[in-house]
Amino acid sequence: MxxxxxxxxxxxxxxxxxxxxxxxxxxxxxxxxxxxxxxxxxxxxxxxxxxxxxxxxxxxxxxxxxxxxxxxxxxxxxxxxxxxxxxxxxxxxxxxxxxxxxxxxxxxxxxxxxxxxxxxxxxxxxxxxxxxxxxxxxxxxxxxxxxxxxxxxxxxxxxxxxxxxxxxxxxxxxxxxxxxxxxxxxxxxxxxxxxxxxxxxNPSEKISFYLAHRAERESQIIQTLNSNRSKSFNEEDLVRIIYVNLPENLVKSAQSNVNHHLVKLLREQRVKKLDDRWQACDFNEVKSR
Missing domain, CATH: 3.60.15.10 (Ribonuclease Z/Hydroxyacylglutathione hydrolase-like)
Structure with missing residues (x-):
């Protein structure tokens, strides 16, 4: 506490x-x-x-x-x-x-x-x-x-x-x-x-934790998408999979954070957006770009 x-x-x-x-x-x-x-x-x-x-x-x-x-x-x-x-x-x-x-x-x-x-x-x-x-x-x-x-x-x-x-x-x-x-x-x-x-x-430790935490979230999103290449997900789907034991009143905030990760990954051409859902890019798609 x-x-x-x-x-x-x-x-x-x-x-x-x-x-x-x-x-x-x-x-x-x-x-x-x-x-x-x-x-x-x-x-x-x-x-x-x-x-x-x-x-x-x-x-x-x-x-x-x-x-x-x-x-x-x-x-x-x-x-x-x-x-x-x-x-x-x-x-x-x-x-x-x-x-x-x-x-x-x-x-x-x-x-x-x-x-x-x-x-x-x-x-x-x-x-x-x-x-x-x-x-x-x-x-x-x-x-x-x-x-x-x-x-x-x-x-x-x-x-x-x-x-x-x-x-x-x-x-x-x-x-x-x-x-x-x-x-x-x-x-x-x-x-x-x-x-x-x-x-x-302990500012240095705190900032390192923040940076590592965001990198971990990004890795979890990519791993989830890569493990389910035939499927697409919206932000809430990903929150339910990635955020363990998250209180219901924090789900919307978590969805917003996941969306920001996805937008970053989209800019990096590592994911693709299909209407309001997201999917991993396959190797050929990335290579052709």
Whole structure:
């Protein structure tokens, strides 16, 4: 069983974690938000979900107790449990956000881009407040706009939903996601602070596990298709075969992951699609291409 995450935790002299108080199947114990810096004006990473008074109360208490105003709010990606609480914070804590800049990497989601309050982040951009320097790294895959933030002073990565404290992450584009994992590995962080789940003290092992896990899933899909060449399968068929003892409420997410693997394999000409079903390519088909 995962260790219980307190509502408020001082991770280090530079980082305070505030739990979003929005537990669920996909959010685990809730969305982790982080206050970063040591001075009066600090940075908030992610804003939790909308309509969660308990989270706002915890955030307000920390800001008041520490005497903090927010200089910047960074959104790691467009999912509602990371950006949904933004308007609540700006309305309910306006005395703490009066001179705050809000930042997010541009997304293909037009409704997000049209929000005039939000300024566009750029890959490699750097921000500094007292006691903390954050570098922005665009890490697409989970979503097209996903970023991680590197706390230079402590060599810590705020990983959003690219890497979780428990379990594995879902993604929109497997090819991009795998490259993003490798990019984070190249930063060689000492610690990862995820968007969900507890602190990751063994980043290298965790990232290696994620990469190996995706390679294993791909191998299982190929093996299933190759062992049944006369048959075709949809995503649910493959989930039922490959994912052992999967809770029913996670089947849809697993189907989405399998689909992303199949799309990647299709691009690599290792599978073929017949309407809404999938089949292994035979040797002659691959050779003729």
């Amino acid at each position: 995962a260790a219980v995450i307190p509502a408020v935790t001082k991770i280090s002299p530079r980082v305070i974690r505030i739990l979003g108080c929005n537990p669920g199947i996909m959010t685990l114990q809730g969305t982790n938000t982080y206050i970063v810096g040591t001075g009066k004006r600090r940075i908030l990473i992610d804003t939790g979900d909308e309509g969660v008074p308990q989270y706002l109360n915890h955030l307000r208490s920390v800001l008041n107790y520490e005497g903090i105003d927010l200089a910047h709010i960074f959104i790691t990606h467009w999912h509602h449990d990371h950006i949904g609480g933004l308007n609540d914070i700006l309305v309910e804590l306006k005395e703490k956000t009066r001179y705050c800049q809000i930042w997010k990497y541009p997304s293909c989601k037009d409704d997000i881009n049209k929000n005039e309050m939000i300024e566009p982040l750029k890959d490699g951009q750097e921000f500094a407040v007292e006691g903390a320097t954050l570098q922005v790294f665009h890490t697409p895959g989970h979503t097209d706009d996903h970023v991680v933030l590197h706390l230079v002073e402590d060599n810590v990565i705020f990983s959003g939903d690219c890497i979780l404290g428990e379990g594995t992450a879902v993604f929109e584009d497997l090819f991009d996601y795998m490259n993003s994992l490798k990019s984070i590995a190249n930063l060689n962080p000492t610690t990862i602070l995820p968007g969900h789940g507890n602190v990751i003290q």
